[in-house]
Amino acid sequence: MNALIIAIDGPSASGKGTIARRLAAHFDFAHLDTGLLYRAVGLAVLKSGGDPSNTADATQAARALSPKSLNAEDPGLREDSTAQAASKVAAIPEVRRALLQFQKDFAAHPPGDKKGAVLDGRDIGTVIAPGAKVKIYITASKEARIQRRFKELQERGGNVTYAAVLRDMQARDARDAKRVVAPAKPAPDAVILDTTEMTAEESYAAALKIASEVLAAD
Numbered sequence: 001m002n003a004l005i006i007a008i009d010g011p012s013a014s015g016k017g018t019i020a021r022r023l024a025a026h027f028d029f030a031h032l033d034t035g036l037l038y039r040a041v042g043l044a045v046l047k048s049g050g051d052p053s054n055t056a057d058a059t060q061a062a063r064a065l066s067p068k069s070l071n072a073e074d075p076g077l078r079e080d081s082t083a084q085a086a087s088k089v090a091a092i093p094e095v096r097r098a099l100l101q102f103q104k105d106f107a108a109h110p111p112g113d114k115k116g117a118v119l120d121g122r123d124i125g126t127v128i129a130p131g132a133k134v135k136i137y138i139t140a141s142k143e144a145r146i147q148r149r150f151k152e153l154q155e156r157g158g159n160v161t162y163a164a165v166l167r168d169m170q171a172r173d174a175r176d177a178k179r180v181v182a183p184a185k186p187a188p189d190a191v192i193l194d195t196t197e198m199t200a201e202e203s204y205a206a207a208l209k210i211a212s213e214v215l216a217a218d
């Protein structure tokens with residue numbers, strides 16, 4: 001039987017990560033945060049003193065990555081410097097190629113014998129799982145996303161300014177959307193969910209409704 005796939009795409013601070021995690025728990029599906037793979041590659045390059053925009057440095061790190069043993073709890077993965085490095089390595093075709101099969105396999109054969117998988121990222125509905133049953137592109141206005149990220153970083157106790165969050169998010173959005181391979185964009189058949197005016201709870205409820213309706217219609 002084919003695995004049921006829920007593809008969740010969208011820009012940073014759109015709320016897609018939380019929504020994906022909660023959908024996976026609700027349906028008892030496996031969950032893969034694909035941004036973590038790019039973050040792990042970016043972090044590895046930074047740690048080794050390399051340049052995340054350098055093809056050789058980034059490709060070497062991507063090929064050396066063991067996605068299965070990735071420790072999602074590593075606080076370094078959540079740093080903003082890591083996010084920037086992730087966005088740089090993610091623009092390199094060889095890096096995307098090195099991470100492709102793991103993601104496709106996860107979607108086709110969800111670990112733990114689960115009957116489905118939720119994957120979240122930028123190119124799930126377009127490249128990783130174009131045949132996904134459910135595709136949702138979660139977005140929000142730039143202002144709303146900057147506010148959310150600013151609040152999140154403040155709550156974590158970081159020394160952060162609104163201007164720095166704005167600058168970093170603009171740089172990352174532009175890089176992710178303009179890259180040549182798998183640019184971040186909604187799949188033509190994705191449902192667009194704009195969460196600008198929604199609370200986190202309302203956003204989740206809206207995504208759950210979309211996914212439940214599509215899966216029930218099967």
Ligand code: DC
Nearest residue numbers: 012034035038086087090121122123
């Ligand atoms: O979702 P995130 O913020 O953890 O992602 C970090 C970076 O990784 C993001 O700026 C772009 C890249 N990325 C990607 O290119 N493709 C994905 N499927 C997921 C993330």
